[in-house]
Amino acid sequence: xxxxxxxxxxxxxxxxxxxxxxxxxxxxxxxxxxxxxxxxxxxxxxxxxxxxxxxxxxxxxxxxxxxxxxxxxxxxxxxxxxxxxxxxxxxxxxxxxxxxxxxxxxxxxxxxxxxxxxxxxxxxxxxxxxxxxxxxxxxxxxxxxxxxxxxxxxxxxxxxxxxxxxxxxxxxxxxxxxxxxxxxxxxxxxxxxxxxxxxxxxxxxxxxxxxxxxxxxxxxxxxxxxxxxxxxxxxxxxxxxxxxxxxxxxxxxxxxxxxxxxxxxxxxxxxxxxxxxxxxxxxxxxxxxxxxxxxxxxxxxxxxxxxxxxxxxxxxxxxxxxxxxxxxxxxxxxxxxxxxxxxxxxxxxxxxxxxxxxxxxxxxxx
Numbered sequence: 139x140x141x142x143x144x145x146x147x148x149x150x151x152x153x154x155x156x157x158x159x160x161x162x163x164x165x166x167x168x169x170x171x172x173x174x175x176x177x178x179x180x181x182x183x184x185x186x187x188x189x190x191x192x193x194x195x196x197x198x199x200x201x202x203x204x205x206x207x208x209x210x211x212x213x214x215x216x217x218x219x220x221x222x223x224x225x226x227x228x229x230x231x232x233x234x235x236x237x238x239x240x241x242x243x244x245x246x247x248x249x250x251x252x253x254x255x256x257x258x259x260x261x262x263x264x265x266x267x268x269x270x271x272x273x274x275x276x277x278x279x280x281x282x283x284x285x286x287x288x289x290x291x292x293x294x295x296x297x298x299x300x301x302x303x304x305x306x307x308x309x310x311x312x313x314x315x316x317x318x319x320x321x322x323x324x325x326x327x328x329x330x331x332x333x334x335x336x337x338x339x340x341x342x343x344x345x346x347x348x349x350x351x352x353x354x355x356x357x358x359x360x361x362x363x364x365x366x367x368x369x370x371x372x373x374x375x376x377x378x379x380x381x382x383x384x385x386x387x388x389x390x391x392x393x394x395x396x397x398x399x400x401x402x403x404x405x406x407x408x409x410x411x412x413x414x415x416x417x418x419x420x421x422x423x424x425x426x427x428x429x430x431x432x433x434x435x436x437x438x439x440x441x442x443x444x445x446x447x448x449x450x451x452x453x454x455x456x457x458x459x460x461x462x463x464x465x466x467x468x469x470x471x472x473x474x475x476x477x478x479x480x481x482x483x484x485x486x487x488x489x490x491x492x493x494x495x496x497x498x499x500x501x502x503x504x
Contacts, residue, residue: 170363
């Protein structure tokens with residue numbers, strides 16, 4: 139969608155190039171990007187604190203807002219502490235550096251289909267890096283056996299939700315397979331936080347997993363409708379992040395972003411029914427796609443992607459849906475292969491009749 143100009147915030151209906159579309163093209167899972175509560179908080183923060191502190195955390199880069207975000211995030215995710223950093227993209231390198239200092243590991247095992255920010259940053263670590271086949275626990279088992287000597291510890295790294303296809307990583311299998319090695323597991327859970335689990339704590343909560351060796355980073359830019367990266371965890375780990383290169387070398391998140399992140403966590407805590415509605419909408423969309431013959435899972439992840447016979451056919455369907463006032467993605471991204479995919483993302487704010495319209499129009503084009 140990079141060639142299209144969004145002229146309003148992502149919502150069930152969004153203005154693109156001056157035209158209002160029924161919108162299934164983004165990741166504003168609760169349409170919070172322009173929620174009045176977040177907007178009010180952002181304006182008040184901008185007025186009081188200015189855009190940002192103009193320095194990193196190591197200087198005078200902390201405001202009461204940033205402290206409040208970290209305190210609220212620790213409460214939201216049920217951890218001792220949390221670190222709020224400039225972007226979700228930077229969470230992975232901040233987490234890797236902190237894990238190097240606190241957990242210690244002899245080699246890194248990374249899912250080959252992980253996000254750019256995982257693949258880019260994992261190679262900066264001064265440890266051997268071994269890739270394993272995408273979402274294949276048995277290949278991870280094979281690689282651990284082949285590349286670790288007795289007594290050596292691994293770090294296992296993966297996306298929690300692979301964003302293009304909405305596929306969930308088989309995290310319980312990773313935990314079981316790597317536990318005998320004393321492994322730490324790091325997940326990029328940018329698409330799971332705020333969405334999965336009874337309290338919206340993400341993929342580990344969804345699977346019922348909890349351990350001080352299970353760590354993750356996420357973003358406020360998707361479910362939470364704001365901006366910045368968040369890493370929850372135990373105090374020593376978070377303090378290592380605070381004294382590390384990312385928080386000491388980058389300006390703190392903007393004041394409006396911090397205020398809106400704080401407001402969004404409060405809203406999602408107050409409205410668990412939004413998560414239920416999002417899950418219901420996801421299942422409705424996916425059930426309709428399965429009825430058309432597409433191999434779509436039934437998880438509550440609000441992302442569905444599929445391929446048609448050819449790239450030209452996908453271009454045609456995408457263009458015709460746009461002509462009919464419906465926006466989905468014609469996506470080329472990690473895991474999409476050379477021809478890419480068609481991808482639809484559903485929000486809690488979509489009404490059933492809007493999802494039905496997408497499915498009906500899509501069926502008529504098949």
